[in-house]
Amino acid sequence: MHITDIIRRSSRSLKSAKARTLLTALAIAVGTFALSLTLAASNGAQSFVDTIISENFDPAELIVAADESIASNASPSEPQEYDPSFGTSTSNAGATIQVKRITDDDIAKISALESVESVREGIQLNVQYITREGQKRYVGTVAGFSPAQNPETLAGELVKPPKNQTVLLPEAYLGPLGFESAEAAIGQKITIAVRKPFNVAALSPEVIAQLQTDPDAAAALAETNSITEEFTIAAVLKKPTTAQPGTELYLFVNNNDARRLYDFSTEGTPDFGKFLTVFVKIKNGNDSTVLIASQDELKTLGFYSVSVEETQAFLNQAIGILQAVVATFGAIAVVASIFGIINTMYISVLQRTREIGLMKALGMRKRDIGRLFRIEAAWIGLLGGIIGTGLSLLVGLFANPFISKSIDFDGDLLIFEPLQVGGLIVLLILVSILAGWLPSRKAARLDPIEALRTE
Amino acid sequence: MISVKNLTKVYGKKDSQFTALDSVSFTIPDGATVAIVGKSGSGKSTLMHIMSGLDRATRGTVEIDEKILTELSAKDMDRFRATKMSFIFQSFFVEPNQTAFQNVMLPLEIARLTRSNRRGRVLTALKAVELEDKADTKAANLSGGQKQRLAIARAIVNKPRLIFADEPTGNLDSTTGDKIIQLLFGINKTIGSTLIIVTHDDELAARCQYRIKLKDGKIESMATPKQMAKKQTQDKLPVKPNLKPRPATTAVRKVM
Numbered sequence: 001m002h003i004t005d006i007i008r009r010s011s012r013s014l015k016s017a018k019a020r021t022l023l024t025a026l027a028i029a030v031g032t033f034a035l036s037l038t039l040a041a042s043n044g045a046q047s048f049v050d051t052i053i054s055e056n057f058d059p060a061e062l063i064v065a066a067d068e069s070i071a072s073n074a075s076p077s078e079p080q081e082y083d084p085s086f087g088t089s090t091s092n093a094g095a096t097i098q099v100k101r102i103t104d105d106d107i108a109k110i111s112a113l114e115s116v117e118s119v120r121e122g123i124q125l126n127v128q129y130i131t132r133e134g135q136k137r138y139v140g141t142v143a144g145f146s147p148a149q150n151p152e153t154l155a156g157e158l159v160k161p162p163k164n165q166t167v168l169l170p171e172a173y174l175g176p177l178g179f180e181s182a183e184a185a186i187g188q189k190i191t192i193a194v195r196k197p198f199n200v201a202a203l204s205p206e207v208i209a210q211l212q213t214d215p216d217a218a219a220a221l222a223e224t225n226s227i228t229e230e231f232t233i234a235a236v237l238k239k240p241t242t243a244q245p246g247t248e249l250y251l252f253v254n255n256n257d258a259r260r261l262y263d264f265s266t267e268g269t270p271d272f273g274k275f276l277t278v279f280v281k282i283k284n285g286n287d288s289t290v291l292i293a294s295q296d297e298l299k300t301l302g303f304y305s306v307s308v309e310e311t312q313a314f315l316n317q318a319i320g321i322l323q324a325v326v327a328t329f330g331a332i333a334v335v336a337s338i339f340g341i342i343n344t345m346y347i348s349v350l351q352r353t354r355e356i357g358l359m360k361a362l363g364m365r366k367r368d369i370g371r372l373f374r375i376e377a378a379w380i381g382l383l384g385g386i387i388g389t390g391l392s393l394l395v396g397l398f399a400n401p402f403i404s405k406s407i408d409f410d411g412d413l414l415i416f417e418p419l420q421v422g423g424l425i426v427l428l429i430l431v432s433i434l435a436g437w438l439p440s441r442k443a444a445r446l447d448p449i450e451a452l453r454t455e
Numbered sequence: 456m457i458s459v460k461n462l463t464k465v466y467g468k469k470d471s472q473f474t475a476l477d478s479v480s481f482t483i484p485d486g487a488t489v490a491i492v493g494k495s496g497s498g499k500s501t502l503m504h505i506m507s508g509l510d511r512a513t514r515g516t517v518e519i520d521e522k523i524l525t526e527l528s529a530k531d532m533d534r535f536r537a538t539k540m541s542f543i544f545q546s547f548f549v550e551p552n553q554t555a556f557q558n559v560m561l562p563l564e565i566a567r568l569t570r571s572n573r574r575g576r577v578l579t580a581l582k583a584v585e586l587e588d589k590a591d592t593k594a595a596n597l598s599g600g601q602k603q604r605l606a607i608a609r610a611i612v613n614k615p616r617l618i619f620a621d622e623p624t625g626n627l628d629s630t631t632g633d634k635i636i637q638l639l640f641g642i643n644k645t646i647g648s649t650l651i652i653v654t655h656d657d658e659l660a661a662r663c664q665y666r667i668k669l670k671d672g673k674i675e676s677m678a679t680p681k682q683m684a685k686k687q688t689q690d691k692l693p694v695k696p697n698l699k700p701r702p703a704t705t706a707v708r709k710v711m
Contacts, residue, residue, distance in 0.1 A: 005564040016552040358548045361509060363537025364565045365530065448509050452544065 001368045010376040013352065020344060025384035027340040028428060031333030032388025033395075036416070036424055038330055040396055042323040043415035049315045051411060053308055058148035060117075060285025062305040064110065064298060065277045067100040087274055101274040102303075109301060110280055115294040117281040120144060123258040125265060128193040128226050130251065132177045140173075142192060143250045144258035146279065151252075155182035156235030161254040166234035167192075168252040174236065182236040192251070193228045194264045227264055231257075280305070334428070337384070338435040345377050345439035349446075356443050357451025370444035377436025378429045385425035392416070457483045457506070457617070457649065462515035464501050464672075475501040477672040478515070483665055485616070486647045488640065490660035493669035499653050500621070502669065506651070507540055507619050508532040520616060537566040541610035543639075545622035547602040551595035555586055555605050558594055562613045580612035581605075583645075584638060600631035604638065611642055618642075620652045624659060636662065 001009075014021045069076075075095035087101045111119050123144045129137035145168065147160050154171055162168060169177075169185060179185040200208070211218050231253065239248065253261075266272040282294045288309065295305045349356070356369060396414040403413045464476040476498045483489055491499045504510035506517050508524050517524045520539065527535060541562060549558050559577045568576070581587045584604035589597065594605060603623065610618050620639060624632030636659055643650045652663060660666050666678040 001564050002567060009564075012553065012557075354548055355550055358542075359561070359565065361507070361536065361542050362562050362565050363533045363535070363540070365533050368565075449504050452548065 001364060001372075003371070006368060006372050007375055010372050011379055013348070014376060014379050017348070017351075020347070021380060021383065024337075024340050024344040025380050025387055027337035028334065028381060028384025028432070029388035029391065031330050031335075031337055032385050032424060032428060033392050034330030034333055035327060036389045036392035036421060037395065037414065038323055038326045039420050039424070040392065040414040040416045041326075042319065043417060043420075044411075044413035045319045045323075046316055047411060047415060048409060048413060049312060049319065051409075053312050053315075055150050056146070056148060057308045057311075058146070058279075058281065058285075059308045060282055060291070061148065062280045062282060062285070062291070062295060062298070062307055063122075063277050063311075064102065064280045064303050064305045065099075066102045066106060066303060068304040069097060069099060084270055087271060087276065089276060099276060101276055102278050103275075104273045106303070107278060110278070110298070110303070113294070113297060113301075115282055115290070115297060117283045117285075119281070120146070120255050120279050121259060121262075121275050122146065122277060122279045123255070123262045123275075124250070125194070125258065125262050127261070127265075128195045130173070130177075130190060130192055132188070132190045135178045136176065137193075138173070138176055140192075141250050142167075142258060142261060143247070143252055144255040145252040149252075152238040154236040154238050156186040156233065158235050162234055162252065164254060164257060165229070165231055166253070167231040168235050168237050169233050170237050170249050170251065171239045172249060173251075185233045185236055188233050189230045190233060191228050191230055192261070193226045194261050195222070195226045196264055197267065197269050198222070198225065199268045229261070334431060338431060341377055341380055341432055341435035342439060344380065345373060345436045346442070348376060349373060349439050349443045352443075353446065353451045356446050357448040360446065360448040361452060366444040369446075370440040373440035373443045374433050374436045377432045377440070381429040381432025381435075382425065384432075385428040388428075389416075389421050389424060393421075456485055456518075456520075458516075458518040459502075459506065460516050460518070462502070462505060462517065463513050464498075464505060464510070465513045474672050476505070476512070479669075479672070479674055480515075481667060481674065481677055483649065485649055486643070487665055488643050488650045488663040489652065489665040489667065490663035491651065491653045491667050491669065492655070492657070492660045493675070494655075497669040498672040499669050501672075503619055503621060503651065503653050507542070507617075508536055537562070538613065539616045541613060541615040541618050543603070543606050543610050543618065543620040543623045545625035547599075547606045547626070549594040549597075549602050549605050549609070552593065554591050554593055555581060555597070555608075556590040558605055559609045559612050562609060566613055576612055577608075580608040583611060583642065584608045599627055600634065603627060603631075603635050607635070607638060607642070611646060611648070614646055615648055617649045617651065620650065620654075622654055622656075623652065624654075624656060 074097075075091040075093045076097055080098045083098065083100075085100075086098045089097045089099045091097050107119050107121075110116055121144065123142075125142050127140055127142050130140040131137040145160075145162050151158070151168070153168075158168070159166075167190065169190070171182065174182060174185060177185075177190060179188070203211075207221070211221065237252075263272065280298070282291055284290045285294070288307075291307055291309075295307065298305045359369060360366075393416055396412070396416055400412045400414050403409075404411065407413070459482070460480050462476050462479040463474070466473045466475055479498075479502060491502060493499045501510065505512045506519075506524075508517075508527070512525050515525070519535075522535065524532065524535065550561075556577055559580050560573060563573045563576060578587060578590065581590055584607050586597075586601060586604055586608060589601065589605075594602060597605060603626075607623075610620075618639075623639065624635055627635060639650060639652075640662065642648065650663075652659060654660055664680045666676075667674060668676045668678075
């Protein structure tokens with residue numbers, strides 16, 4: 001029998017048992033649905049990570065620290081000896097980690113390297129408050145603008161790097177600071193206040209005496225012990241959809257301004273001129289071999305560095321592990337449905353014992369009879385695959401706008417690759433054929449005389 | 456020419472051996488009508504199964520068209536059956552969910568006929584059994600007689616050299632059965648296929664040119680056209696009255 005005839009006959013026999021076929025296919029569809037969605041979510045998560053990283057980080061930049069322990073954020077396993085030149089960080093569990101920091105001397109050392117183009121501190125400073133004349137005060141974070149960032153603006157022009165004493169204001173601050181619109185804010189001034197640390201030596205003896213007798217006076221002094229600077233709003237940033245999570249309310253200024261404010265807030269403290277990490281831009285750093293070479297160079301100087309690519313790979317690996325777990329459940333569902341196919345095919349063989357006997361009597365080859373049933377199983381696999389992936393596509397269609405909205409992401413988080421979907425269906429067909437193997441063998445080996453016995 | 460020599464079939468192992476066929480030999484010319492008669496267990500079904508290659512003989516040979524079937528490989532035997540033989544069964548074995556057309560098409564698909572050649576052949580076969588207007592009707596919706604006519608169409612669509620009919624009228628009432636028999640003999644004349652009918656029905660057997668009567672796996676008697684002509688002049692009446700329809704048969708029909 002020609003293969004086309006076999007395919008037609010097997011599909012016809014499925015049509016005559018619609019409910020059974022559909023139910024078996026649905027069992028496969030469940031696993032397919034899970035696998036298809038897992039693949040789509042994996043694609044989406046990877047694209048999400050990639051977008052965020054490419055929108056916020058320069059691949060030619062290395063994140064450099066003086067201490068490797070900053071990367072792991074793990075609690076120390078044994079007591080660390082106190083060193084005043086070190087800073088402290090907090091582990092994921094909340095424990096104090098003593099971390100060696102990068103100093104201005106280190107920055108000078110790194111900048112002196114042949115391969116280094118520039119170094120920036122990447123400052124994020126929690127300021128005392130942000131305000132505008134006649135408005136309330138708000139807490140906020142001021143950060144140095146990275147040239148790799150590409151935020152969308154609602155109004156104003158984004159100059160890289162921002163000019164001195166200008167600020168990029170997040171959209172969310174417009175209302176609180178009393179602006180009618182984004183356009184109205186451009187060119188207006190806001191005040192940023194930065195708390196200064198106490199310098200006891202600089203205080204007059206009268207003030208010291210007052211502080212000793214009146215505890216409230218200390219609080220009042222601390223409140224007024226700050227500097228304020230005026231910044232002109234250069235641009236209003238649209239609520240970011242691809243920002244590094246948690247940076248949505250950052251006010252960006254240029255690095256010099258950020259550094260100056262940071263120095264104000266740390267002057268006279270052990271934190272002055274010390275940084276947990278700095279961003280080092282490598283000449284021709286887009287070339288990964290150059291980048292790796294300079295990472296080795298930094299290592300010999302005693303610095304620990306992470307490239308954007310490494311960070312990305314680490315994140316993707318984490319996503320991959322999650323996906324693997326979900327995919328395993330999907331695969332288990334598919335494996336379970338194999339038994340459904342085997343069962344269905346056995347029933348089909350039993351129901352069609354006479355037909356098989358007749359076909360054999362009429363000279364149909366064993367091989368062709370086997371094929372007839374394997375193709376019937378393949379049809380079920382195809383149907384289940386189409387139903388499963390179809391449902392997952394449908395879910396993607398409805399869930400994508402919803403998910404994107406809830407996480408403020410400008411893209412889809414469920415991305416279906418035609419090649420993957422097709423591959424999945426082909427895989428299911430193969431699995432089904434495999435499941436149909438035993439029943440089809442039973443059919444092929446059927447004795448026509450027994451099959452055609454009338455009793 | 457069909458030549459059966461020393462055909463023996465033994466079932467079971469040493470202690471529980473049962474000889475279904477015991478040194479059966481006969482020769483039939485092409486285009487003849489043959490009845491194989493005998494009681495249940497006489498070996499007539501076994502003979503048919505071995506002659507059609509569905510079963511293997513323990514000893515002996517079957518030769519059809521100068522081919523020794525008993526020596527063919529499984530593949531060649533399938534090929535031989537697909538192109539040279541066909542079957543008609545008591546219970547019709549038509550596929551109820553398929554149309555008459557699709558049912559008749561099956562042997563052509565098995566014989567790997569090209570698609571362009573099929574349609575005409577199927578329609579011709581359906582016309583021969585007067586079912587051309589039922590081509591697109593599902594077999595389930597046909598009457599018993601129509602089903603058997605459909606089975607005959609399926610049996611002749613391949614223009615086989617040999618048609619095996621196993622109790623072809625067993626599930627039909629006498630009027631319908633008569634029509635089927637007339638149809639079978641008509642086909643035997645028009646396309647010249649050898650017709651081998653396995654039956655209990657003496658009336659049907661009497662109409663065949665050759666009659667092989669089996670008893671306990673041996674040929675009890677074999678009548679050739681010459682002998683029969685002689686016998687018919689001796690006693691002109693049929694041997695037994697027509698007993699149909701039989702109660703057992705009606706029961707089977709209800710199930711179908």
